[in-house]
Amino acid sequence: MARGLLIVVSGPAGSGKGSVLGRVFEKSSDFVYSVSATTRDPRPGEVDGVQYHFKTKEEFERLISEDAVVEHTFYCGNYYGTLRPVIEKDLQEGRNVVLEIEVDGAMQIKKKFPEAVLILVVPPDFATLEARLRGRGTNTEEDILNRLARSKEELAIFDKYDYLIVNEDNMLDSAADKFIGIIESEKLSTIHNPDFYNKFYNE
């Protein structure tokens, strides 16, 4: 059984990365979402292991100290992160594991898993990004300006990612196909076939 690929997906608010991933999961059963861990309280209806793996702060910090947390962030008084055993099981069973995380977490993953595939979902241009943020109608002007400023910081390090998927309006199928194509292509990379020679001559 070939090991699955670890895939990190980031993108600024307004990139539509969630919609792209939704379409990818509809189209292909080769991918699984990684369920994050958090120390925030479960909301009504949330189930441990489904929306999140719920941990106490003490548990989370112990897991960090044991190197069992492969990336994490501290936000509004709570930890959020990815547990190593959670992703290892899926990877070993051949599933491609998708982490939808922000830039900081993505860089932590790249450091620990140099073979991870980092994908940045981006809008086609700045005007479209702004139009999407304004189109939501629920953001204040301050919110919108903050998000636009944040996008600039996020996109400034685009070259730390491996691939860019431009998510144009009404082109979700095309974006999802690009995502799936990237992973099919990565599976042919020599990095992801380190035992090729030994298998070719010894099996």
Next chain:
Amino acid sequence: MARGLLIVVSGPAGSGKGSVLGRVFEKSSDFVYSVSATTRDPRPGEVDGVQYHFKTKEEFERLISEDAVVEHTFYCGNYYGTLRPVIEKDLQEGRNVVLEIEVDGAMQIKKKFPEAVLILVVPPDFATLEARLRGRGTNTEEDILNRLARSKEELAIFDKYDYLIVNEDNMLDSAADKFIGIIESEKLSTIHNPDFYNKFYNE
């Protein structure tokens, strides 16, 4: 106009790399072969600039000294190589340029063009490789053993290439589709979109 990609294709005798490329060119007009230069004499019917760019030994050596030869080899008393102006024109005009060359030349290209995409076409396994070499019927036993030994040297450095395409018997379409998919995916890589950020915020 986006610059085309420089693609190096190698593979041991019996890998079927020529057939895979033939099918790629049938399926897509996004690719052009690079016409090599050589100092050997034209054979009857060969036209300068079509089969080869024919050069004298003095011309070829002058071109090497001017760094106008991006890879070359010396074989049976003659030079064979790739001229920089030949590939630059196609790359600048947005065409993907395919060099079908051996391992040594591939390594020279990788050094001069770190962004080049190196693809190794391989048979599914050793038994198939041997069967294909024997199946030609025109090779002596010594030839076959030499080629098998040479394949081992070539494949030992498979990890200097970026991608492996396994060319199974009667699966030429699949191999060609993989080739085209790899290049489509590479076009989405951040390495091949170095001006993304500037275009996003300044245009």
